[in-house]
Amino acid sequence: MSADRTDATGPTNAVEAHGVEVTLGGSRILLGVDVVVPAGEVVALLGTNGSGKSTLVRALLGAVPLSAGTVHLLGEPLGPRAPWSRIGYVPQRMPASSGVSATAVEVVASGLLHGRALRPPRGWRTRVRAALDAVGMAGHERRPVQEMSGGQQQRVLIARALVREPELLVLDEPTSGIDVPTQATFVDTVARLHGQGATVVVILHELGPFEPLIQRAVVLRHGRVVHDGLPPRPRLDHAGATHHHEHAHHDPDPPPTGPALGPTLGPTLGMEAP
Ligand SMILES: Nc1ncnc2c1ncn2[C@@H]1O[C@H](COP(=O)(O)OP(=O)(O)OP(=O)(O)O)[C@@H](O)[C@H]1O
Numbered sequence: 001m002s003a004d005r006t007d008a009t010g011p012t013n014a015v016e017a018h019g020v021e022v023t024l025g026g027s028r029i030l031l032g033v034d035v036v037v038p039a040g041e042v043v044a045l046l047g048t049n050g051s052g053k054s055t056l057v058r059a060l061l062g063a064v065p066l067s068a069g070t071v072h073l074l075g076e077p078l079g080p081r082a083p084w085s086r087i088g089y090v091p092q093r094m095p096a097s098s099g100v101s102a103t104a105v106e107v108v109a110s111g112l113l114h115g116r117a118l119r120p121p122r123g124w125r126t127r128v129r130a131a132l133d134a135v136g137m138a139g140h141e142r143r144p145v146q147e148m149s150g151g152q153q154q155r156v157l158i159a160r161a162l163v164r165e166p167e168l169l170v171l172d173e174p175t176s177g178i179d180v181p182t183q184a185t186f187v188d189t190v191a192r193l194h195g196q197g198a199t200v201v202v203i204l205h206e207l208g209p210f211e212p213l214i215q216r217a218v219v220l221r222h223g224r225v226v227h228d229g230l231p232p233r234p235r236l237d238h239a240g241a242t243h244h245h246e247h248a249h250h251d252p253d254p255p256p257t258g259p260a261l262g263p264t265l266g267p268t269l270g271m272e273a274p
C-alpha cells in the first residue's frame with residue numbers, strides 16, 4: 001500500500017492499477033496492465049478491436065474479476081468501500097433488456113441511486129432534465145428506452161452517468177453511433193465536468209471531438225500497454241479530404257511519447273482517419 005495515495009485535498013490518483021491480469025473463458029485477456037490516472041486528468045484509452053480496452057475498464061470498475069493485480073479508485077481499494085456514488089460509467093452497449101419497460105427519466109434517475117439510497121435526492125427532476133438536455137434528449141423524458149434507437153439509448157446511458165456529476169467519469173466509446181451535433185454537446189459537458197476537477201477515462205477509436213480535452217493516451221495491444229504518454233497527433237496528410245488509404249499496415253511499437261497518427265502508427269492505434 002502506498003502511504004501517499006491521498007493527501008489533504010483528496011486522492012492524488014483517481015485510478016491506480018498495478019499488474020492487472022484478467023482471464024475470461026480460459027483466455028488471458030489482460031497481461032500485467034499498469035494504469036495510473038492522476039486526479040483531474042483526461043486520458044484516452046486506445047487500441048484496435050479486441051485489444052482489451054473494455055475489459056480493462058470493466059476490471060478497473062470491479063465488473064470482471066482480476067486474476068492478479070490491485071486497483072484503487074479515488075484512493076479506495078476495489079470492494080465494498082469503493083466510492084461508487086462518485087463514479088460515472090457509460091458502458092459500450094446498453095445492457096440487454098430485462099423486459100421491464102423503463103422511461104428515460106427512470107433510467108437517468110437510477111444514476112442518482114446508490115447503496116441504501118432507495119429514493120433519489122431532493123431536486124432530482126431538475127438534475128435528470130439537465131442531464132438529458134446535455135445529451136440532446138430533452139423532450140424524450142417519458143419515452144421507454146426500449147423503443148429508442150441505438151444512438152438515443154446510448155445518449156440516455158451517458159445522461160445516467162452525467163447526472164451524478166461524477167468525480168471520475170469512465171466512458172467506453174461514448175460517441176460511437178451518436179450524431180455529430182450531439183457529440184459536440186456531450187463533449188462540452190465533459191469539458192465542464194473536467195473544468196470542475198473531474199477525472200475522465202475515455203475509450204476511443206479516434207480522438208475526434210475529444211481531441212482538445214485529451215491530455216494523455218494509453219494504448220493497449222493484445223492485453224498489454226504499448227504506449228503511455230502524449231496522445232497521437234493527427235497528421236496533416238490525414239486531415240485533407242483527398243487523403244487515400246494506401247497504408248502499409250505495419251505493426252511497430254509506438255515511440256515512448258507522442259506518436260504521430262500516420263501511415264504506420266494509425267493502424268497500430270486503431271485510429272484511421274475517416
Ligand atoms: N466474457 C468473455 N469471455 C471470453 N472472452 C472475452 C469476454 N469478453 C471479452 N473477451 C475477449 O477479450 C478480448 C478483448 O475484448 P474487449 O471487449 O476488452 O476488447 P476492446 O478493446 O474493447 O475491443 P472493441 O474495440 O472491439 O470494443 C477479445 O478477444 C474478446 O473476445
Ligand SMILES: [Mg+2]
Nearest residue numbers: 053054055092
Ligand atoms: Mg470495447
